[in-house]
Amino acid sequence: MPLAARPYVLTIIGGGFAGTALALHLTRLPGPLPLDVALIEPRPLAGPGLAYSPPRPELLLNVRPAGLSLYADEPAHFAQWLAHQPEAADGVPEFAPRATYGRYLAQELAAALAAPAANGVRLRHYATEALAAPLLPDGRRAVQLADGRTLASQATVLALGNFPPPPPTGPDHRYLHHPGYHADPWATGSLARIGATEPVILIGAGLTAVDMLLALRAQGHRAPVQVVARRGHWPAAHGPASDPCYPNFYPELAAEPTVAATLRRVRRHIARAATQGIGWRAVIDALRPDLGHIWAGWPLAEQARFLRHLAGRWSQVRHRIAPSGAAMLVEQTASGYLRTVPGRAVAIIPDRELLRVAVARAGQPAQWLAAPHVICCAGPLLDYSRITTPLVQQLRADGCLVPDALRLGMQTDANGALVGADGQPSTGGLFTLGASRRPAYFESTAVPELRQQAAALATVLVERYHAQAH
Numbered sequence: 001m002p003l004a005a006r007p008y009v010l011t012i013i014g015g016g017f018a019g020t021a022l023a024l025h026l027t028r029l030p031g032p033l034p035l036d037v038a039l040i041e042p043r044p045l046a047g048p049g050l051a052y053s054p055p056r057p058e059l060l061l062n063v064r065p066a067g068l069s070l071y072a073d074e075p076a077h078f079a080q081w082l083a084h085q086p087e088a089a090d091g092v093p094e095f096a097p098r099a100t101y102g103r104y105l106a107q108e109l110a111a112a113l114a115a116p117a118a119n120g121v122r123l124r125h126y127a128t129e130a131l132a133a134p135l136l137p138d139g140r141r142a143v144q145l146a147d148g149r150t151l152a153s154q155a156t157v158l159a160l161g162n163f164p165p166p167p168p169t170g171p172d173h174r175y176l177h178h179p180g181y182h183a184d185p186w187a188t189g190s191l192a193r194i195g196a197t198e199p200v201i202l203i204g205a206g207l208t209a210v211d212m213l214l215a216l217r218a219q220g221h222r223a224p225v226q227v228v229a230r231r232g233h234w235p236a237a238h239g240p241a242s243d244p245c246y247p248n249f250y251p252e253l254a255a256e257p258t259v260a261a262t263l264r265r266v267r268r269h270i271a272r273a274a275t276q277g278i279g280w281r282a283v284i285d286a287l288r289p290d291l292g293h294i295w296a297g298w299p300l301a302e303q304a305r306f307l308r309h310l311a312g313r314w315s316q317v318r319h320r321i322a323p324s325g326a327a328m329l330v331e332q333t334a335s336g337y338l339r340t341v342p343g344r345a346v347a348i349i350p351d352r353e354l355l356r357v358a359v360a361r362a363g364q365p366a367q368w369l370a371a372p373h374v375i376c377c378a379g380p381l382l383d384y385s386r387i388t389t390p391l392v393q394q395l396r397a398d399g400c401l402v403p404d405a406l407r408l409g410m411q412t413d414a415n416g417a418l419v420g421a422d423g424q425p426s427t428g429g430l431f432t433l434g435a436s437r438r439p440a441y442f443e444s445t446a447v448p449e450l451r452q453q454a455a456a457l458a459t460v461l462v463e464r465y466h467a468q469a470h
């Protein structure tokens with residue numbers, strides 16, 4: 001049956017983890033649900049998205065298999081799938097390749113695309129980009145696709161994921177046109193342009209920089225790599241899976257209105273845990289289910305203070321790497337391949353085949369580094385006032401998509417409905433999930449949080465369907 005023949009179309013724009021998880025959760029809800037779900041994803045294979053598409057076995061997941069099921073109510077789903085894969089021939093890997101996880105997502109989705117679900121939901125993948133989603137007079141949205149088709153949708157979900165990092169220095173942007181400047185670390189073929197003996201500078205020392213080091217090494221790169229790291233720190237490593245847990249102490253934090261008071265309490269618990277032989281990681285992990293509540297409990301000024309003073313340090317202790325990645329950093333530093341340069345990149349100047357990077361550190365003269373390649377590993381662009389894709393521009397211009405005050409994502413209500421320029425939740429059925437919801441949760445990045453959002457939004461969308469259909 002063609003899509004138009006069924007009355008209710010729900011369009012999900014973006015077929016990475018978040019869009020895929022939402023589509024799959026919709027297929028598992030009680031029926032009958034005569035919905036057509038259109039999943040718009042320009043990659044030929046929907047499911048893996050940006051994080052799990054690269055076919056690079058050296059890039060590992062930073063979460064153990066037990067935390068990576070697509071379905072929060074079936075926590076062992078991924079671990080059981082993994083146990084039957086070739087990667088588990090010598091035992092289930094503690095940190096599996098991200099590409100393996102991409103295969104899991106693609107397989108789950110492919111099975112759902114192949115036939116209508118038992119509840120009546122029918123999924124279809126459109127391998128193209130959505131360019132605009134203007135409101136129609138009848139309250140639906142006309143989702144316009146780059147291949148010329150238009151889908152009239154009763155509900156439209158933005159699952160757009162992460163956008164490439166913004167330029168790390170300005171106002172002189174001539175370096176953006178230099179062939180050795182890699183603005184998007186995830187752009188296909190970017191690293192292939194780097195010769196084995198060409199030195200590299202990485203801007204940023206987070207998870208992306210760790211990935212770049214692993215990928216460069218895997219392709220035989222052997223020239224020095226210098227990494228500009230604000231505080232000179234790398235992400236912490238995961239401890240052993242057998243580490244003891246620490247009890248959740250969120251009720252103590254719920255009443256703390258400031259970042260400083262929250263931090264003091266967390267530090268006290270870390271000290272207390274240490275006296276019981278429990279490490280700091282367990283204390284941080286104990287709060288994971290309530291991180292969104294802690295963030296939402298702070299007034300805007302405190303959230304801004306957290307972003308200014310603590311977010312970097314938080315990211316380092318919260319978003320950890322596999323122990324093998326940490327060992328690689330130690331080994332590469334000891335061998336002289338890797339040098340960490342503390343400070344902030346403040347200027348990048350093209351100089352014939354080289355790029356020169358000025359690194360500033362409080363109270364010290366700028367230090368200049370030079371290399372034929374600079375890779376920007378500064379983290380994704382979250383500020384929706386600066387995102388220039390056609391869809392985002394159109395929704396912003398129409399007043400349907402409003403960036404939040406701290407420029408972390410989009411303004412939404414508690415259900416993920418976009419809040420428009422009129423301050424009201426969208427009546428045109430416009431929702432979002434994923435990194436765009438950082439204003440509400442701050443932690444809105446990793447699989448465990450996103451699958452919760454997907455499950456909750458699936459329920460909201462089905463309630464909306466029932467309300468409209470009856």
Ligand SMILES: Cc1cc2nc3c(=O)[nH]c(=O)nc-3n(C[C@H](O)[C@H](O)[C@H](O)COP(=O)(O)OP(=O)(O)OC[C@H]3O[C@@H](n4cnc5c(N)ncnc54)[C@H](O)[C@@H]3O)c2cc1C
Pocket residue numbers: 013014015016017018019020040041042043048049050051052060061062063098128129130131159160161162389391433434435445446447448450
């Ligand atoms: C490199 C990397 C590694 C990561 N590793 C981990 C990890 O190990 N564990 C973990 O828990 N989390 C990890 N994450 C966090 C990751 O963000 C989430 O796990 C998850 O993949 C995010 O999914 P998403 O669907 O929101 O975004 P994405 O996977 O980025 O998917 C968004 C999709 O939207 C599509 N899209 C955008 N605009 C349009 C449009 N206009 N029309 C149609 N389609 C559009 C894009 O093509 C893209 O495929 C990683 C993130 C990155 C970037």
